[in-house]
Amino acid sequence: MDDVDTLESINGFYSRVRWNNQFKQLTIVPKHLQTVFDGRKTVLEKYQDIAGRSNGIDESKSLVKSENDHQNMLSQVFGQDSASHSVLQRQEQLLSQRPAWHAPWKLIRVINGHVGWVRCLKVDPVDNEWFATGSNDTTVKIWDLASGKLKLTLAGHVMTVRDVAISQRHPYLFSASEDKMVKCWDLEKNQIIRDYHGHLSGVHTVDIHPTLDLIASAGRDGVVKLWDIRSRTAVMTLIGHKSPITKVHCLPVNPQVVSSSTDATVRLWDVTAGKSYKILTHHKRSVRDFSLHPSEFSMVSACTDDIRSWKLPEGALLTNFASESTGIINTLSVNQDDVLFAGGDDGMLSFYDYKSGHKYQTMATQEVPGSLESERAILTSAFDRTGLRLITGEADKSIKVWKQIPHSTPETHPGLPWAPSISAQRF
């Protein structure tokens, strides 16, 4: 028995020596292979590796933990561009810059005349002399911009007028209504000259293509319809949204149609292919409005407590605005001076610097005497062509005109402090 044991032990020892001789070098992975493996590892695995290694070191040798360790680990785990991954470093980057200063805004005029909510508002794009509003009282009214006097009332819809669009190339005004109709008004004769019939439910929004003779309309039935203006036929139907569409906008280049919906997405459409080439899903709640920058190829969209701007045409995230706890945002407007206006459902006006996302002014709207507390919402807004006046349409049936306080300086009106929080980065 002893002989057998010794024989076996000798055999085992021999085989171990042989294995060591033959395969010892294979237990250590060569460097070029190691880099390949590391490249395939996920962030979590890398972290585990490094954490394990550093733990071993800590236990055995160094009692003092160097500050550099943290940085090292970041760069090792995330690779070279760790700066963009690290929340803290991005925060530092953000804090090192200053947002531009803008003069604060104040109310200069209240215009009454509608007998229902003012749902939409557009400024004359040609000579900036008048603006049109559509209301829950089924009428479209045209007002003089300088004096605030009523110029014209267009009645023809049977339900709330949800959107109007004024053409730059024709003497036409288009209005979309909850009665499923889009109507074309001739502003020379002040008559309805065309109806665009085909939506299955109320139409919420309409816009005119800047170069083609097309209009885009969309509404509760969740499709964007492109109509040929003259022949009144629906040329194309863009299907994809899963909920009512809140706003549609046409651009001369791709994306030629942009639409936002209550399914919390913004879609950038490629109309030549008839489908959306980019879906922006960063928003969590229904996107009630978006707006395009007049002098830059970018847009800004908003959902509850969340405003973001996007680079066009690819739809990359540009800025997260400091918009926590703003509540439901009904309307957005941007002017040439990089002022973003957001009108809330609770009657709060907030003004942001477009580039930095800094909120520099917030105030409550001035209530019209006799209005209820529930009628505070700001439903629509627009800057005039110069960007110097802001017009808002509100649920208290009034139209309000706002202007920047003259002779204000950064010293006299510093605005809200620039203090971006880490949570505002949202990642």
Added chain:
Amino acid sequence: MSFTSLLPAPKHSQSVPEDNFNAEQKNKELAVRALTHQKDEQDIERSVFDSAITNNLKFQDFVPIRQKDFGLQIPLPSQNEIDETYRRTKGIFEQILLKNTQPEAATIRNNQRALENTQEILVHSTGGKSNRKLKVIEHAKDPLQPNAHRAKKVVAPPVDEPMTPIFHKTDSVETAKKVSKEEKDMWKIPPAISSWKNPNGYTIGIDKRLAMDGRYNKDKMQAHEINDGFSQLSAALEMADRKARQELKLKAEAKKQIAEDENREKGEKLRILAQKAREERSRQRNKRSHRAIDDGYNNEATHREAIRKSRREELERDIRKSKMSTADRLRELAYSQGREVSEKVVLGAAKSTNSSGAHYDSRLFTKGANTQAKRGEGQVYDNPLFSQLGSSYRANLNKLDKDVEDEASMSAGQTKPIEFTAATDNNDADKEKEEHKEYGLSKKDDL
């Protein structure tokens, strides 16, 4: 490799060496795979879910570009780009429009296609050698005939688009939050308050509603206090109501007074006029009788003539009387008795009032306030069978009628129609009588 192996080790686990061992094991696995597998094979190995997410989801999508540099310039599209897009899109839309708006062209094309489709088939008859030709022609359709299959619901066709990753936190974290019982109760709307559960709109007292409300009948919660504004409001309303009523009453009284005054004045005026007329008549009569006395006796012929004339007149009167209507005869009679009779009395219409508002249907009063109104679905008849007998709230019809009449007459501003005015009623008439007595010639019949 499983997903669980990717998760970090439990926080308080003591198995650090095992973890290290696992990591080593994994390293080995990776090494072996890297050495043995081809690259595309590995891609296939990855699950569809993995690839869809990892290919589209990049961390950079979450990082705002402008955070690094606020001065980032994004120029507007150039005119060239715009023109180019315009040309491209216009072509496409023109094509679509052409297709849509020119059905004639389409039908022509269809016809052509149909012509092409007509095939000639040679049929070899089984018996003889003669071959027959068969022509297949498409059946002509009525273009106006409605579609046999009616699409009831318009459903958007499914869109085949690549899966898009969702770049926002889902609500699952928030919805996982436990809702406490109190919060749940706060959302519970009792049927008494809900307008959905009380579609008939039965009014329910506020105290009962509160008793039914789950939020307030709890012991731990204080009883809901009814704002004393309600009582103040009702008191104020009552006050205002009373005041308004009083004012109305005063106003009505004043109006009545004025109407009475006016009426009296008018009556006075009429009386004076009648008096004057009567005096005038009597004066003329007197004059005539004097004249008769003066020259009656000495002229026989004229006397006879007068007698003849009176006879003739009498005859004529008789003829007229026989032709007269009852009303005229009545008037005549009254006149002969020295009375003035108004037209209305003669016609028997004097009793009617000229107020238009007082035409009540007496049947209205047999019904109590809204007792017979149809209440609900369950009620078959709109009024009960024995309404006359059963109702203990029957209105006192006689009293009501009288009230209505009184009111009507009051509003008419006329106390009573003037029916008869006896000539002997007043002092003037008496005087006249005295005059008659003096002369002793007047006959009552003549009057």
